[in-house]
Amino acid sequence: MTSEELVTSLEDCIPHCRDLNVISAFVSMPAVSWLKSILNNATVCVVGRFSPKDFIVGASNIEAVRQCILSGYTVKCLPNLHAKIYQIDKDLIFTGSANMTGKGLALVNEGNLEACTKVASSESSKEFIRKIINASIDVTLEILNKMEQMIDNYENVDLQNIPNIWPESIMPKIKELFVSDFPLVKPGAICEEYLINSALEFAVIEANKTDFDSAQLLFKSSKVYCWLKNILIDHNERRDPSFGQISSWLHDALCDDPAPYRRNIKDIQANLYEYLTLYASNEIEVYVPGRRSQVLKLL
Numbered sequence: 001m002t003s004e005e006l007v008t009s010l011e012d013c014i015p016h017c018r019d020l021n022v023i024s025a026f027v028s029m030p031a032v033s034w035l036k037s038i039l040n041n042a043t044v045c046v047v048g049r050f051s052p053k054d055f056i057v058g059a060s061n062i063e064a065v066r067q068c069i070l071s072g073y074t075v076k077c078l079p080n081l082h083a084k085i086y087q088i089d090k091d092l093i094f095t096g097s098a099n100m101t102g103k104g105l106a107l108v109n110e111g112n113l114e115a116c117t118k119v120a121s122s123e124s125s126k127e128f129i130r131k132i133i134n135a136s137i138d139v140t141l142e143i144l145n146k147m148e149q150m151i152d153n154y155e156n157v158d159l160q161n162i163p164n165i166w167p168e169s170i171m172p173k174i175k176e177l178f179v180s181d182f183p184l185v186k187p188g189a190i191c192e193e194y195l196i197n198s199a200l201e202f203a204v205i206e207a208n209k210t211d212f213d214s215a216q217l218l219f220k221s222s223k224v225y226c227w228l229k230n231i232l233i234d235h236n237e238r239r240d241p242s243f244g245q246i247s248s249w250l251h252d253a254l255c256d257d258p259a260p261y262r263r264n265i266k267d268i269q270a271n272l273y274e275y276l277t278l279y280a281s282n283e284i285e286v287y288v289p290g291r292r293s294q295v296l297k298l299l
Contacts, residue, residue, distance in 0.1 A: 003098050003106035006086075006116045010038075013088045017042050021087040022100050023132055025049040029064040030102030036071060044073040046100070047136050049081040051199050053162050055151050059101075062148050069141055076136030079165055080180040082197055084116075087129055093121045131255040135176035146170045164199030173223065177250075179258045181223045183271040187278050205275075219279040224272060227253065232284065232298040243269070243293040 001009065014020060014035070020042045022035075027048045035044075046068050054060045068075050084104070086094040096116030102108035119125075147170060154162050165171070183202045185191040187209070194203035201222045208214045219225055231249055235241055241249075243266075250265050258264035273286050273294060285297040 001096075001116050001118065003104065003111055003114045003116070006094060006096070006098055006114070007034075007105050007107070009094065009118060010086060010088075013092065014038050014042070015040055017088045019087075019089050020044045021047075021085070021129060021133065023047045023081070023083050023085040023087075023129065024100035024104075025081050025084065026054060026059045026099040026101050026104070027064050027068070028058075028061045028099075028101035028103075029067070030107045031100040031105050032064040032067050034105065034107050035100070036067070044068075044071075045076065045133060046073050047076045047078055047081065047133060048100075049079060049197075049199070050077045050139065050147075051079060051164055052147070052151060052154065052166060053159065053164055053199070055147070056154060056162060057159070062144065062151070065139065066141070066144055069139070069144065075139040076133065077139050077171060078132060078136040078174065079171075079199055080178055080197065081132075081136075082180070082193075083132070085129060087121070090126060091121050093119050093125060093129075095119065128256060131176070135174055135178070135255055137171055137174060143170060164204060175223075176255050177224065177227060177253045178255050179268060182268040183275055184268065186271050186274050202275075216279045219275055220283075225276075225280065228272070228276075228296075229284065229298070232296060235298075240295045240297045242295050243273075246296065 015038050020039070022045070024046070025048065027046060048060060048065070050060055050065065055062055065075060084096060084098055094116055096114060098104040098114040098116050103110070103112045104114060105111070147166065150166070150170065180193070180197070180200055184193055191203070191206075194200060194206060197203065198207070201218070205215050205218045205222070208218060232241070247266055247269055250269060251262070254265065258268060276284050276286050283299055285299055286294055287297065288294050
């Protein structure tokens with residue numbers, strides 16, 4: 001369906017719903033005003049990406065987020081978010097490319113051309129949405145005010161010098177692991193997802209690859225490297241963990257699945273091993289005993 005058809009469908013459902021979850025990378029004022037005009041007494045949760053650069057370029061709007069909080073909605077932030085999902089009463093899902101913005105929902109002139117689908121939710125899709133919401137960080141008015149103060153300091157700064165993520169004094173680092181926290185391609189390869197979301201940790205690492213020391217520091221502070229190092233520290237067995245053992249731990253730790261199949265976890269794992277060899281060989285050794293599966297050893 002088009003944006004216009006999506007809005008018509010949402011306007012049919014939302015006024016009568018009890019629960020509404022909106023997961024959208026971007027959130028703007030026209031869409032928030034529209035949503036407030038059709039809502040009755042529903043419990044609402046809005047999850048956005050809300051990066052510093054998003055606010056500065058106008059992809060999302062601080063006042064729109066503030067109005068959501070003041071309206072009693074639960075507002076959350078997930079820095080690597082790219083999904084667009086409208087979940088109504090848990091059992092009905094609209095998903096596609098439409099952000100909760102004026103252009104995304106064709107609420108303003110020259111709206112975007114979007115493609116959206118209405119689907120009946122399954123237990124796995126409900127669980128996926130629950131994981132996104134649970135992994136996200138609550139945005140309070142106090143946090144939002146700190147965001148606004150930081151943004152004001154970057155008004156006349158070149159966009160290339162604006163950070164993609166908030167300092168931990170404003171937004172704590174999310175501990176849960178998502179596929180997008182991993183290297184989606186091998187070191188040095190072109191990745192379209194990095195171009196779309198330059199805030200991804202491995203997009204930042206690749207952007208700094210010409211400065212080896214900076215790239216190495218970024219890699220060693222990345223969420224996935226810290227996770228891997230911690231599980232290796234906690235590993236008490238005599239044998240170093242094999243590729244298959246790490247894959248099993250990844251299956252348990254990931255909040256989402258790589259597309260198109262969950263077995264593609266092995267692909268992002270293989271990419272990670274190449275980054276280990278490149279940037280962390282002094283801390284974690286990747287070796288192949290007897291020409292078998294790759295094994296990791298904490299040095």
